[in-house]
Amino acid sequence: MGWVAILMGSEGDWPTMQGAADTLALLGVHCEVRITSAHRTPRATADYVADAEARGCQAFICGAGMAAHLAGAVAALTIKPVIGVPIDSGPLAGFDALLSTVQMPGGIPVATVAVGKAGAKNAAHLASEILALNDPLLAARVKADREASAAKVGEQNARLAQQRGQKS
């Protein structure tokens, strides 16, 4: 079965990126997590991408803040899907990271998700959906997770209706 690499530029990104690891675990997708920087450790980043690809990595999730070039640098090195998570770690609250991650030149795509924790979670969902294209058991788990998420909304609606004494 394929697996996913979660990369981030600094240990300060982990509280955000942990959501991606937790979501992959929930969906039964194996992942490796590494701190590696496009700017501070460019050669180690390139070496890791080559090694991960050789070991069967199917998608890369890259989180970075500020001048967030990690996802783009990884995308330049692989034709596996790369998902970028902009992180709000700098004084510009993630807007800098969003633009740095999303504004890739044509031909080198980075699938960019929302800034911060929702983005990290969605990166894991998107990676799982990509792997599920060739894995029916994973596809069933992804579908079950969607259904559980919808059921939660239904429960919230019923609870609110009960509090307000109205029909749900």
Ligand code: RP5
């Ligand atoms: C980026 O710069 C990292 O992804 C991090 O979000 C930000 C700040 O890193 P530190 O200076 O805190 O290590 O490269």
